[in-house]
Amino acid sequence: MSTPAVSETPPVSPEVIARIKAVVGDAGWSEDPMRVDPKLTEWRGKWKGHTPLLVLPKSTHEVSAVVKICFDNGVAITPQGGNTGLVGGQIPFGEILISLERMKAIRDVAPTDDTMVLEAGLTLLDAQQIAEKADRYFPLSLAAEGTATVGGVISTNAGGTAVLRYGVTRDLVSGLEVVLPNGDVFHGLKRLRKDNTGYDIKHMFIGAEGTLGIITAASLKLFPIMNSRATAIVAFDSAQKAIDLLVRAKQETGGQVEAFELMGRYGLSLVLKHIPDTREPLEGEYPWYALIEVASGDPQGASAAMERLLEAAFEEELVLDAVIAQNETQAAEFWRLREDHSAAEKAEGAAWKHDISVPLSRMAEYMEEGKAAIEAFLPGARLVAFGHVGDGNVHFNVIVPEGMDAAKFNALRDEGAKVVHDLVNAYEGSISAEHGLGRMKTNEALVYKDPVAVAAMQALRSALDPKRIMNPHVLF
């Protein structure tokens, strides 16, 4: 796919480049294409940018000094974490590129406080492992966790597979250290659960996609490791019944449902067709499936809760069939059926992807109406809806009609997105549940957002970044 049209930042003077290089020293910048190019290319190849300089600061102090030079000279900056973003927000087009990859210190691990303070360049997998070593659980988990960084997941308020129980990234952050657009350092790493002394401004930076400053370190919340876990695949004759079971599951387990992932038969059939070593989870074929995971502090709690739940669901004819994983290997097999949906889609052909959320109570209705709308727009289009239905969030993806030319199909992408997103808007949903807006969706979001909210965001942004130097072409 070719790079979409983008806004460009004007050239940066050699004097400014020289001053930045002097501040960070030889190890702190690079012009080596081997080092720079991978950071200019979005991982699926959708955007290929350019930068006058890749800066690699090793400390908050260096980040601050570089930003101050840029601020004084009105030079724009794009901050970058692990470059796993899906909406192009991390790719510079003429901005100074600041990568946090050298900031990997573990500043503090305090299991008694259930917090750890990590620098922005550590990966999400690092964070999970650091927590585990301290006999704690850090629940944020997503496909790119080996590459995505602490700074990146916070800047994009990432979602992932554990949102149902633990919330989005925003809910997992207890404090931040941020270099503001003027180069000042906001020291907000307090590891307190309660502090009512003014606005909680860390929330401005979470999900700001690098437009309000550069997150250099974060205090993250830790949770107990669960003592039991039960995983099941359950079959339904409608999406609504899956949602009914989800509602029931939350009540009956007292909030111990960790995952509730919905899959349609068509999506599952693509996984079984394209992905080796996968097999039908149940004997029959059913219109809808859910992968359900329950976890408990009680060593016997999870399977007891799952059995209680499914027994009641069978009695009430909510479910058609179900299987509980007998061991970890089987649980992992069940998870692969869900996680391989993207790979299976890719193998089947070109697809338009939509990352949407609507209120759970209207999800089944939305999916039905959305499917009809897409089929009316493009006869033969194949809908694959799956994902974090527990969070009201599904990936509502459209695969090219059989026999249709991919280029022709892709040319209709924006119109197709409008069909999907107009309906999302009518259902009071979000056109970007977890991926953010970046360069891809900022203009589209303007169509749907409350103008008062947009004006307030713009005023708040101007207050912190009067020269609009931070990721200037992203967000409003």
Place this chain on the structure above:
Amino acid sequence: MSTPAVSETPPVSPEVIARIKAVVGDAGWSEDPMRVDPKLTEWRGKWKGHTPLLVLPKSTHEVSAVVKICFDNGVAITPQGGNTGLVGGQIPFGEILISLERMKAIRDVAPTDDTMVLEAGLTLLDAQQIAEKADRYFPLSLAAEGTATVGGVISTNAGGTAVLRYGVTRDLVSGLEVVLPNGDVFHGLKRLRKDNTGYDIKHMFIGAEGTLGIITAASLKLFPIMNSRATAIVAFDSAQKAIDLLVRAKQETGGQVEAFELMGRYGLSLVLKHIPDTREPLEGEYPWYALIEVASGDPQGASAAMERLLEAAFEEELVLDAVIAQNETQAAEFWRLREDHSAAEKAEGAAWKHDISVPLSRMAEYMEEGKAAIEAFLPGARLVAFGHVGDGNVHFNVIVPEGMDAAKFNALRDEGAKVVHDLVNAYEGSISAEHGLGRMKTNEALVYKDPVAVAAMQALRSALDPKRIMNPHVLF
């Protein structure tokens, strides 16, 4: 106690008053002292203010119209909820007083979405009851819940007794409708768990103490009703051992501890001395006690978890004695021992109150050092430390030395607070864990806050309220 020195707002012109009256109609304002005076007086009598007009809008539209008039004329406003605040932030000194008491509509209750949309004037007790009718649990709970309002608890980011498991008010809000300082209405009532389309600006208004706008309605999160609950009183020889048990309890129950309230022997002895119908919870007397509550979705889960926990704690000699409530009556008796601390203190004599938090890992050390510092500052002063230790938050209160004149003692209050708060600051804690700053603590907080954070807050405030008309003498 006399009203402390306050900043005053200049008089408001009769023309502006007349325009406001015209917009809200006869039922929408009052100059009747019977109606107005109770709203000008802080409930403990610490502040007695005045207002040119009490405005009682019945809709968001009316709030918006009134604020627009004030904005156009640069007239200051103090918004008020249930007038239960503890730091004077709700009392006007010359500002127009806007009470939300007529905005009591239930806009929506959606148990499938685990949300309810309530107008700001409903009380917290109303909110709990509305949730219960929908077979859901709204966990925010505090002493003033019969009077405190939805708008008020959100504007002050209230804490209360269920923070350990469910978080502070901020964590319970999924959306807000706010009249901004220029009169525009921010429509942010979406009931989505996930929406990454720009800054999540609702967080600016939560805990803003009415300085950034007027919250007119909120979408609140609902939770499952637990199927079992176990309450215990446990005795320790040190505060550190209580904290050790708390840490263990969180791990072993998988986060099902709902309350962990610490009490010292001296505080408990005052309750037993002053409050009728209370009795020793255990046979012996011990230096420290905790009230522990565990709740579970499993009908047998809570008592099983509590028994497992206490058994292990006895084996490891963490606890000296313990008793589990045998029924709800006994559980309520245990809770009264904790809740009557404030009343018992009051009966014993004048007290300085401090609402502080420090990291849990340093709490025991802080309390010891703080006690020594207070005793050095004022020999004979009696320290009562109790409260939400599970949140790292204790009420660290100092009772007048026996025989000392209360007026003389109260004259030392600010110096005493400095002793307590300097130490809190050295421990990286907060001088207002849950009560906010209001008129009482804003200037004091300036001593301790990160100047970069204060400057950022001021810039953000100016962006939304360039004329500083919203509660102008509160916060920075």
